[in-house]
Amino acid sequence: MMAEFAWLAETLMQRTIQMFILIVLPPMFIGIIVKLKAVAAGRKGPPIWQPYLDLARLSRKGVVYSTATGQVFRWAPLLVVASSITAGLIVPMAGFTAPIHFSGDLIVFAYVLALGRLAIILASLDTGSAFEGMGASREASFAALAEPTMFLILVSLGLLGHADPHKFGVEWSLTGTLAQxxxxxxxxxxxxxxxxxxALFVLILLENSRVPFDDPTTHLELTMIHEVMILDHSGPDLALMEYGAAVKLLVFQSLLGRIIFPHHFESQWADVVTFVIKIGVLSVCVTAVEVGMARLKMNRIPGILLGAFILAALSVVVMLVEMGEFRGLPS
Amino acid sequence: MIDPFKIFRNAEPLRLSDIPKVTVDVLRARTFDAIQGGARLVSWFGQDLPGRNLVRIFAIVADDPGQRLGVLIAEVPPGSAYRSLALDVPAADRAERELFEQCGIRPEGHPWLKPVRHPVPAAKLEPGRKLGTVPENNIGRDYPFWSLAGDAVHEVGVGPIHAGVIGPGYFRFSCVGERIEHLEIMLGFEHRGAEEMVLNANPARQPVLIESIAGDAAVAYAIAHSQAMESLHGIEVSLHDEALRAFALENERLAYHVGDLGALAGDVAYWPSAAYFGRLRGEFLNTAMDLGGNRQGRYFVRPGGVRRSLAHATKVRLIERFRSASQQISDCLEQMFSSLSVLSRFESSACVRREDALAFGFVGPVARASGVGVDVRIDHPVGFWQRHDAEIALGVEGSVLDRATIRRREIERSLALCLRILESLTDERSAPVRPDFGTSPKRGDFCVSLVESWRGQVMLAYVYDDQGKLVRFKSQDPSFQNWNAMQLANRGNAISDFPVCNKSCNLAYNGHDL
Amino acid sequence: MLTWLINRAAQGQRTLAYPAEPANMPDTYLGRPTVHPTGTACPPDCQECLASCPTDAITLQPDISLDLGRCVFCSECVQSCPEQIFKLSNDFRTASTSREGLKLRNDEAPVVEKLQESMLRIFGRSMRIRHVSAGDCGGCKDEFNAMSNIVFDLSRFGIGVVASPRHADMLLVSGPIPENMRVALEKCYLALPQPRLVVALGACAISGGPFAGSAFCHNGVESILPVDMYIPGCPPHPLTVLDGFLRLLDRLPDGASPSREGTADRPERSTR
Incomplete structure (x- = not known):
């Protein structure tokens, strides 16, 4: 009885911490990247909690809707946030398992993120502007190259989970793989x-509109990919879009962080601290790429994505080979 | 090649009665022959003569290697037409459109007869009217854009308000996918009526207005104006002041070239160079402030000399600043131009061919990057430049990289020249001469003054009447010729590379729109 | 990589300490004019200042006053006045929330009232600016652009520049507003979500500047949009603009901005 209570209390605590990290921390990590970039350039830069202040301001502003937009435009921001958070619930962040895990959840992970992308593309098409249409077409065409890569990465992870699928009773699951x-x-x-x-690091940069694929701070409307799709959103809608993007970045970073450093501590707090450090290190890497490189010419992006695809395919092949080698041996 | 014209030198005062007057067809023919013979079209503009019910057309050509300019005049009744010069000389394209818009003289057969500035007087506004609606201005509504037909073609229109902190202009792209097949630029949003205002301005306002036509080339415009006034009124400028003027001009060139390289780096998201050059630009703006109290270099160059003397302590400080800046800039240039990711963005994109640069009469770094060596400091030197040589840097294929490299070379040379000027400057006081321009010019009634601003050749032309009153003021910014370079360079370019091309040319909206 | 690090080390951190520390302008800086009507009146029939001012900023009746909204800071009045009534100080504070406050009669700096409490709650720590160049000569635009560089660094105050008017809180306008830009400017203003501010940057945007009286211009933003703050200059120094913003947002360390008079939540003025 006591043991069960203890287990319940511990799980409740773990879930609360995970929810807190997923919902409250993303703007702070964006703030860290912005601050690092400023310091790298030689400026003082805004404080790291500035994104919270920006979201607060946006949520208090009014909205301006173009007469060309319809319902899709108004629902899209909610869908973007919902998809990012749902995806985050599938990734085990700072805990042994993720709040949501079931067989096949890595497929759901990929497509819930794609749903968010679909929402943003439809919203930008809904405005009827040539610009936003251009941004949507760029986003869609790069996604056509990025999604197969993501899928292969997830397949590779799923294969890894097959080494001991019975531990959690789930197959093809992020928790199933990462927890082991x-x-x-x-x-x-x-x-x-x-x-x-x-490959996953390249995807982090692409999906979250970082240099060398996109420049989140650019003022050049003809070069924007992500930024141009949110040009027409204002006030709370814009706050939701920005927040959803921040959550998405954290989700990707935590996935990569967990793969690179999968060790799980006994103490919950040690886990949290390690998690924050991992995300911090990844943020520094993202900033380093952002500061050290210029942005690529748009026509070179498919080449890089193809490279990432090949790496992901290589990973799957090697994984299959290794599984063949190790099958039958105690893991 | 320009012998049929009245030959004169830069800023030399002329009498209109000495300039041969021909019919408009002869004017066109002689201009065409001169261009065929290798001359460059400087300007083709009109002046209304309401008292005589005529329009006077000026054709100004340059024989750059021979350091000579030529002018010829035709006088025609308003509403006349002639065979368009632009059919054979593309460089006359915009000038003929402007002549039609300003004076109503029609170039028959002009391939692109569209408005240049769309000058519309400011409407009287009723308080309490609804914003953003009636009365609407017609600019753009009846502008006949070229359009490409085809299923795969899509059109994107940008402007007049752009995403960045930049001037207003409307760009219409016809694209197939990411590739631009045709770009058409419509300007005129900043038309403030500068030429008319200069005519009616009192002596205090006139130089300030001229500096405001394209405020980022304020020093160049002020020098052009001062040269013309000094010639027309017979005023001498001391060697010391001429050197200070040249210093101010080169300082302005440095400020904007360094700023442009920083902006180019920012446009490709290469933050180290963007940050360093952005800051270093401030050194030159602060130098302008040390010279004349204004970071843009305004209120410093005036007819007669310069308005403020350079104190010895300031001179020493400037020498120190330029030495330190030279070292830092050289390191930053090295870093930027060896970064592979930056070079890959700049190379072979948005090229302007040499043949086009010659045919369209481009000037400034845009022309030099395409291999056309025009520079007013060398071809038509006045004052300081008669005693000192400027060196020219030439590019090869007119790509973004070439334009950036030209700027790099010009930065290096300007820095060296500025240090030389400062080190050899004596501590003489500038006499802030305030000539009385109330009297009419003694030495002529027509003057054309050219200066090499950082964008290229600035031309100011002054025409006076028999009573000595200024009746026509023509201001021609280098961008007037060079906007066609933007339209040409972008054909075949990727639309996402357009901003980099735009920044590499960095043309003036306000200088063009007057 | 090594060059990158060496250059970075050489460049250092360059952001100004202002406003934590006072900013010192060089002696040659042409800052805020001051009017010193000495005990003696102007010499009889002397109109040197009127003749020397390029933008007719000086009036002598009923008393000597200099309109900072027209002033281009050229210092011709200083050089031409035999009684030394006009001086250009070293002070970069020239912004004002009222047009009347720009008409100087002595040596006091114009006043910037901070925003109403309700607006300060929203904009106090985070604000986005959309700049529109409506006929500006390039000076104001370049000086504003410079404010995002590493020396002035607007971002440390949470103030940023945005591309889309729908993302913006403040519309910063420079230039004398040519007729050809009027409709675009109005549409841009309407695209800003409420609450919104309009700031006129530079002499042209306040009064038309050197282009005042042109048949093609509207002599400044006021005739078209309601203006919340005026920043004089030709062009205004980045510190002048920064000072104006900080006083408006009540972000100066000494908290010197006076509050607005009247009701706490003044309804937004509009020409509609």
Whole structure:
């Protein structure tokens, strides 16, 4: 009885912390990237909690709707936030397991994120503006290259989970894979995990509109991809869009962070601290790329994405090979 | 090649009675022959003569290697027409459209006869009217844009208000996917009526207005104006003041070239260079402030000399600042031009071919990047430039990289020149001469003054009547010729590379729109 | 990589300490004019200042006053007045929330009242600006652009520049508003969600500047949109603009901005 209560209390605590991280922390990590970028340039920069102040301001502003837009435009921001948060609930952040886990949840993960992208594309098409249409078409065409890569990454992770699928009774699940990973997994499956991590890092940059694929601070309307799609949103709608983007970045970063450093501590707080450090390190990497490189010419992006696809495919192949080698041996 | 014209030098005062007057067809023919012979079309503009019910057309050409300019006049009744010069000389394209818009003289057969500035007087506004609606201005509503037909073609229109902090202009792209097939630029949003205002301005306002035509080239315009006034009124400028003027001009060139490189880096999201050059630009703006109290270099150059003397302590401080800036800029240039990701964005994109640069009469760094070596400091030197040589840097294929490299070379040379000027400057006081311009010009009634601003050749032309009153003021910014470079360079360019091309040319909206 | 690091180390951190520390302008800076009507009146029939001012900013009747909204800071009045009535100080504070406050009769700086409490709650720590160049000569636009560089760094105050008017809180206008830009400017204003501010940047936007009286211009923003703050200059120094913003948002360390008089939530003025 006591043991069950203890387990319940512990799980409740873990879930609360995970929800807190997922819902409250994303703007702070954006603030960290902005601050790092400013310091790298030699400026003082805004405080790291500035995104919270920006969201507060936006939520108090009024809205302006173009007469060309319809219902899709008004529902899209909610859908974007909902999809980002749902995806985040599937990734085990700072905890052993994720709040949502079931067989096949990694497919749901991929497509819930795609749903968010669909919402933003439809909203930008709804405005009837040539610009936003251009941004939507760019986003869609790059997604056509990025989604297969994402899928292969998830397949590779799912295969890894097959080493011991019975631990949680789930197959093809993010929790199922990541909860079983330990630092030693890298020793055995390193050749598969390394290209996977690179491919995932490229996807982090692409999906979250960072340099070298897109410039989140650009004022050049003809070069924008993500930014141009939210040009028409104002006030609380814009707050939701920005918040949804911040959550999405955190979701991707936590996935990569968990793959690179899968160790799980006994103490919940040690887990949280490690998580924050991992995301901090990844934010520094994102900033380093942002500050060290210029943005790519638009026609070179498919080439890089193809490279990421090849890395992800390589990861799947190596994973299959390794599974063949290790099948039958105690894991 | 320009012998049939009345030959004169930059800023030399002329008498209108000395300029040969021909019919408009002969004017067109002689201009055409001169261009065929290798001359460059400087200007083709009109002046209304209401008292005589005529329109006077001026054709100004340049023989750059020979350091000579030529002018010829035709006088025609209002509403006349002639065979368009632009059919054979593309460089006359915009000038003929402007002549039609300003004076009503029609160029028959002009391939692109569209409004240049769409000058519409400001409407009287009723308080309490609804914003954003009636009365609507017609600009753009009846502008006949070229349009490409085809299923795969889509059109994107940008402007007049752009996403960044930049001037207003309307760009209409016809694209197939990401590639621009045709770009058409409609300007005129900043038309403030500068030429008319200069005519009616009192002596205090006139130089300020001229500096405001394109405020980022304020020093260049002020020098052009001062040169013309000094010529017409026979005023001498001391060597010391001429050197200070040249210093101010080169300082302005440095401020904007450094700023442009920083902006180019920012446009491709290469933040180190964007940040460093953005800050270094401030050194030159602060130098302008040390010279004349204004960061844009305004109120410093005036007819007769310069308005403020340079104190010895300030001079020493400036020398120190330029030495330190030279070192930092050289390091930053090295970093930017060796960054592979930056170079890959700039190379071979948005090229302007040499043949086009010659045919369309481009000037300034845009022309030099395409291999056309025009520079007023060398071709038509006045004052300081008669005693000192400027070196020219030439590009190869007129790409964004070439335009950036030209700026780099010009920065390096301007820095060296500025240091030389400062180090050899004596501590003489500038006499703030305030000539009385109430009297009519003694030495002529027509003057054309050219200066090489950082964008290229600025031309100011002054025409007086028999009573010595200024009756026509023509201001021609280098952008007037160079906007066609933007339209040409972007054909075949990716639309996402358009901003980089735009920034690499950095043309004036206000200078063009007057 | 090594060059990158060396250059970065050489450039250092360059952001000004202002407003935490006072900013010192060089002696040559042409700052806020001051009017010193000395005990002696102007010499009889002397109109040197009127003749020397390019924008007719000076009036002598009923008393000597200099309209900062017209002033282009050229210092011709200083050089031409035999009684030394006009001086240009080193002070960069020239912004004002009222048009009348720009008409100087002594040596006091114009006053910027902070926003109403309700607006301060929204904009106090985070604000976005949309700049529109309506006929500006390039000076104001370039000086405003410079404010985002590493020296002035607007972002440290939570103030940013945005591309879309729908994202913006403040419309910053420069230039004398040519007729050809009027409709675009009005549409841009209407696209800003409420609550919104309009600030006139530079002499042209306040009064038309050197282009005042042109048949093609509207002599400034006031005739078209309701203006919340005026920032004189030709062009205004970035510190002048920054000072104006900080006083408006009550962000100066000494908290010197006076409150607005009248009702706490004044309804937004509009020409509609």
């Amino acid at each position: 990973m330990e630092m030693i997994t890298w020793a055995h499956y390193g050749p598969a995990l390394l290209p996977l991590s690179f």
